[in-house]
Ligand SMILES: [Fe+2]
């Protein structure tokens with residue numbers, strides 16, 4: 157008996173649960189026992205309402221119900237079951253004189269029906285084939301999910317590859333001119349902040365940021381003699397500059413076929429609200445929304461940048477210019493969105509926050525931290541930081557102007573002030589990206605920022621490569637084979653739907669591709685997880701979990717470092733060669749920037 161019970165318990169975790177619903181106790185018992193003898197986990201219920209309650213909360217996959225019962229009938233039960241989020245398969249049992257009722261059930265979602273008197277052998281066969289059907293459907297669903305996962309990853313890789321190339325080109329383009337260095341990033345930052353006021357959805361915000369980041373890519377085709385000319389431009393030279401929106405749209409079109417709004421925003425970012433702009437002379441709301449937003453952000457950044465022929469305007473002077481141009485050069489609503497954002501942040505930061513962005517270098521840095529307000533304490537993920545500000549992703553909902561205490565491992569907690577907050581994700585917005593201004597940053601925090609700013613060779617541990625590496629994962633549940641898609645000396649990122657919670661301790665075993673070396677064995681802790689839904693929302697992320705090594709022998713750490721660095725050097729060399737072929741004049745320092753991952757730009761104050 158004990159053995160039978162333990163077999164049943166074991167089956168419970170894997171087998172489908174069957175519910176038999178019949179008011180006749182003899183029939184019910186007969187059915188239940190016949191199925192139990194065949195090894196199917198089965199429960200009996202005397203009424204439809206009892207069965208519905210259990211099925212709604214119990215994960216039954218198959219229901220066999222008599223149609224004719226006192227109280228609620230089997231037909232009623234079928235209708236209720238069909239409205240559950242995951243309806244079970246239902247087999248109706250009916251008398252010879254009531255086949256019309258059975259056919260009605262079949263057209264309303266029942267899987268099959270049995271006529272009374274029921275032959276037990278036939279009954280068991282029918283249940284077995286229904287359970288086979290369920291298993292097959294689940295296999296197919298799992299397979300589809302796997303295919304979707306792979307498709308997401310592949311799309312992500314292709315888009316990332318292209319965007320990092322575009323990013324490198326933009327950096328190379330802007331680096332030619334001290335006055336425009338960082339222009340596209342700042343325009344994207346401002347546009348992103350305005351997007352919240354324009355009530356854009358998360359997917360739209362991503363499109364807007366991408367368009368803002370790439371808006372001047374068409375300038376790549378303009379000769380330096382024209383682009384960097386200090387004096388007055390001839391008519392012909394000016395005409396060449398005016399071609400850059402169309403060139404940019406042509407460059408981006410092939411990769412953004414599924415995001416035509418990005419291409420349109422680049423093409424039309426020099427249109428004017430009064431129709432006097434270029435290239436198409438669009439007027440008013442006919443100018444695409446993203447282009448109207450970028451136009452304001454672009455003008456503000458241009459006005460507050462120094463030029464050879466004029467000094468930069470102050471933030472306030474530039475704001476006044478925008479106000480004067482509202483309804484003529486600029487969309488009045490876009491100017492209002494800009495002013496809202498500008499005033500809000502200027503009030504909190506007590507100065508000219510946009511101008512500060514120029515002098516402050518932001519460092520991309522991905523670690524876990526804890527955020528605490530007077531009401532709540534939740535984990536978050538650091539996206540980038542500088543001496544005076546940080547960008548963080550978290551589920552904590554905090555208002556602009558509120559104070560937040562940040563805890564990072566090994567540092568004294570620092571106080572910060574929320575300067576902006578953007579919800580990420582669907583309507584319910586479970587995640588937020590916060591811009592935080594540091595309040596009197598501690599000495600060790602500043603030292604930490606300085607250490608990150610050192611050249612990469614001095615902080616080998618932070619080097620990370622995209623590399624598919626088979627890994628054996630040992631947990632309390634057993635050993636499973638997974639693939640790491642990201643490898644660093646500090647940890648791995650596994651592409652998996654792993655059910656492990658953040659903080660779980662796991663054992664890892666993996667071999668580096670160098671022939672003849674022993675596998676590396678390490679202990680690790682899960683630091684963060686990304687579900688398929690989150691990965692889709694983040695556009696460009698891979699679902700899985702990140703983990704940091706908690707125990708790794710010094711010899712293995714050394715081998716891992718050598719491996720990661722050699723791969724990084726290879727990638728860099730390949731890219732430099734490719735870049736040299738396509739743009740012989742490109743300075744090497746610019747192209748090195750191509751290896752920085754494409755990131756959504758951030759604001760620091
Ligand atoms: Fe432009």
Ligand SMILES: [Fe+2]
Nearest residue numbers: 339371372454
């Ligand atoms: Fe621009």
